[in-house]
Amino acid sequence: MRTYLECIGCLVKQAVEIAQTNLSNESREDFIREVLGGLSRFTYSDSPPILAKNMYSMVRTITGIHDPYADIKAFYNRKALEMYPYLKKIILSSKDPVDTALRIAVAGNIIDFGSGTKESIKIENTIQTALDTAFSIDHLDRLREKLKTATSILYLGDNAGEIVFDRLFIEELGAHKVTFVTRAVPIINDVTKEDARQVGLTDVCRVVSSGSEAPGTPLELCTDEFCDIYYSADLVISKGQGNFETLTDPKRSVFFLMMVKCAVISREVGVPVGSFIAMQRP
Amino acid sequence: MRTYLECIGCLVKQAVEIAQTNLSNESREDFIREVLGGLSRFTYSDSPPILAKNMYSMVRTITGIHDPYADIKAFYNRKALEMYPYLKKIILSSKDPVDTALRIAVAGNIIDFGSGTKESIKIENTIQTALDTAFSIDHLDRLREKLKTATSILYLGDNAGEIVFDRLFIEELGAHKVTFVTRAVPIINDVTKEDARQVGLTDVCRVVSSGSEAPGTPLELCTDEFCDIYYSADLVISKGQGNFETLTDPKRSVFFLMMVKCAVISREVGVPVGSFIAMQRP
Numbered sequence: 044m045r046t047y048l049e050c051i052g053c054l055v056k057q058a059v060e061i062a063q064t065n066l067s068n069e070s071r072e073d074f075i076r077e078v079l080g081g082l083s084r085f086t087y088s089d090s091p092p093i094l095a096k097n098m099y100s101m102v103r104t105i106t107g108i109h110d111p112y113a114d115i116k117a118f119y120n121r122k123a124l125e126m127y128p129y130l131k132k133i134i135l136s137s138k139d140p141v142d143t144a145l146r147i148a149v150a151g152n153i154i155d156f157g158s159g160t161k162e163s164i165k166i167e168n169t170i171q172t173a174l175d176t177a178f179s180i181d182h183l184d185r186l187r188e189k190l191k192t193a194t195s196i197l198y199l200g201d202n203a204g205e206i207v208f209d210r211l212f213i214e215e216l217g218a219h220k221v222t223f224v225t226r227a228v229p230i231i232n233d234v235t236k237e238d239a240r241q242v243g244l245t246d247v248c249r250v251v252s253s254g255s256e257a258p259g260t261p262l263e264l265c266t267d268e269f270c271d272i273y274y275s276a277d278l279v280i281s282k283g284q285g286n287f288e289t290l291t292d293p294k295r296s297v298f299f300l301m302m303v304k305c306a307v308i309s310r311e312v313g314v315p316v317g318s319f320i321a322m323q324r325p
Numbered sequence: 326m327r328t329y330l331e332c333i334g335c336l337v338k339q340a341v342e343i344a345q346t347n348l349s350n351e352s353r354e355d356f357i358r359e360v361l362g363g364l365s366r367f368t369y370s371d372s373p374p375i376l377a378k379n380m381y382s383m384v385r386t387i388t389g390i391h392d393p394y395a396d397i398k399a400f401y402n403r404k405a406l407e408m409y410p411y412l413k414k415i416i417l418s419s420k421d422p423v424d425t426a427l428r429i430a431v432a433g434n435i436i437d438f439g440s441g442t443k444e445s446i447k448i449e450n451t452i453q454t455a456l457d458t459a460f461s462i463d464h465l466d467r468l469r470e471k472l473k474t475a476t477s478i479l480y481l482g483d484n485a486g487e488i489v490f491d492r493l494f495i496e497e498l499g500a501h502k503v504t505f506v507t508r509a510v511p512i513i514n515d516v517t518k519e520d521a522r523q524v525g526l527t528d529v530c531r532v533v534s535s536g537s538e539a540p541g542t543p544l545e546l547c548t549d550e551f552c553d554i555y556y557s558a559d560l561v562i563s564k565g566q567g568n569f570e571t572l573t574d575p576k577r578s579v580f581f582l583m584m585v586k587c588a589v590i591s592r593e594v595g596v597p598v599g600s601f602i603a604m605q606r607p
Contacts, residue, residue: 048341048345048353048354048357049341051337051341051357051361052334052337052338052341055333055334055337056334056338059330059331059333059334062330063330072330072369075330075365076365076366077365079361079362079364080361080362080365082361083357083358083359083361083362083365084358087354
């Protein structure tokens with residue numbers, strides 16, 4: 044998916060937030076000038092995660108800060124882990140544990156500092172909504188069918204915090220079948236191997252890095268090893284907008300689980316912002 | 326007031342909206358690149374309206390569009406004029422018509438495409454709130470005192486649509502005492518002489534241009550004639566954030582009437598976003 048003008052506005056907003064959180068008053072101005080100059084030169088036919096990667100690479104170079112969201116990510120991992128026993132109980136006492144765990148995993152997708160802000164995250168309300176609300180795009184029947192026979196499931200993670208909800212879902216899917224995928228480096232609040240360790244996912248299933256330094260999975264920037272697993276898995280489950288924006292190869296069917304968080308994705312998939320979707324493409 | 330990083334994000338958002346409303350898909354990309362490049366070079370110690378002026382000047386050069394908001398401004402002028410008889414009745418039947426008209430004029434300040442969006446404008450609700458709610462900064466006693474003796478009142482307008490509410494207030498102030506001030510050229514949805522004509526204000530009081538091409542009143546860019554009136558008037562009443570951001574000369578006391586619409590101004594004046602204020606400075 045190409046980058047739209049609204050995505051540029053969103054990236055500038057992220058850069059402003061990074062500057063305000065991490066930089067002194069003196070260096071903020073130079074930083075934002077560099078970022079604006081960079082954004083004026085980037086290739087907009089690239090997907091938004093590629094632009095984000097290029098922008099965060101500038102952030103690292105200019106500020107020397109490798110992981111501006113490290114503390115917040117650890118905070119959300121801890122906070123989500125505290126909810127784990129409560130959510131596990133909901134799942135195990137439900138009529139259809141796989142379906143309930145899937146809905147909770149989609150609700151966890153609300154934790155995202157790229158398209159949302161920390162202030163607006165109301166995870167408890169969102170879980171209830173995900174449990175009660177119909178999905179606006181609902182290919183869950185096809186996913187259930189696939190799950191009956193799939194012995195290798197590639198699960199593309201998205202954000203810290205959310206990864207605890209992914210763990211709950213993966214435990215229902217049969218963790219031995221699942222390979223969980225993280226980004227190669229910290230970018231925004233996206234999952235890394237460190238997050239998988241923090242929430243105990245590394246003890247539950249196989250965890251690999253895609254090799255991507257972008258907040259998505261642009262195959263041209265992933266490792267050959269990852270691409271092999273991607274194309275050979277019986278089933279690919281992808282979480283979040285960043286993966287959706289980058290995984291467009293029609294030769295590989297993917298189930299996209301996500302909340303629609305911005306107007307651009309809303310237009311792209313044809314359902315309102317705030318919708319939950321479980322969409323097979325192609 | 327200097328330009329803060331959030332202001333840059335806000336200007337980029339405005340540029341994206343202009344591009345989406347006025348430009349073809351092909352030219353949008355070049356346009357936004359130019360604007361980002363411009364914003365990366367502007368002087369941030371200038372006030373936000375100066376940056377806005379420079380950005381909209383680029384908009385005019387690149388797009389050839391002199392007044393991207395002409396239709397929307399005319400629409401809001403008409404819509405506000407339709408409310409005129411109803412609001413006039415509220416004012417005249419109230420215990421304190423000057424106070425009621427002032428509150429309605431402040432409520433009108435919600436019509437602003439710079440810091441808000443058209444979708445979020447709920448003018449009827451806002452009028453009721455302005456009538457019912459205490460001002461978060463309330464120097465109205467001082468203003469009432471000044472009004473007893475002032476024979477020349479300079480009234481700095483802000484936005485189209487809102488100007489109808491200003492007219493109602495000016496009629497209560499005694500229109501013969503008032504000089505209403507517009508911008509020199511169309512910029513965002515700010516008032517021009519054309520707007521004053523559209524809403525009949527030119528038949529009610531003297532209307533002059535400040536000479537400013539910015540969405541504010543930076544005195545260094547205003548005409549000498551305007552500056553003379555500014556410094557000699559018995560009383561200066563200023564509407565909206567743009568005027569507030571630019572009028573900082575401690576030698577001239579000004580009554581600022583406005584809604585607080587963004588985090589930057591909220592920090593600057595120390596009251597929450599959404600507050601109504603009537604503040605004398607200095």
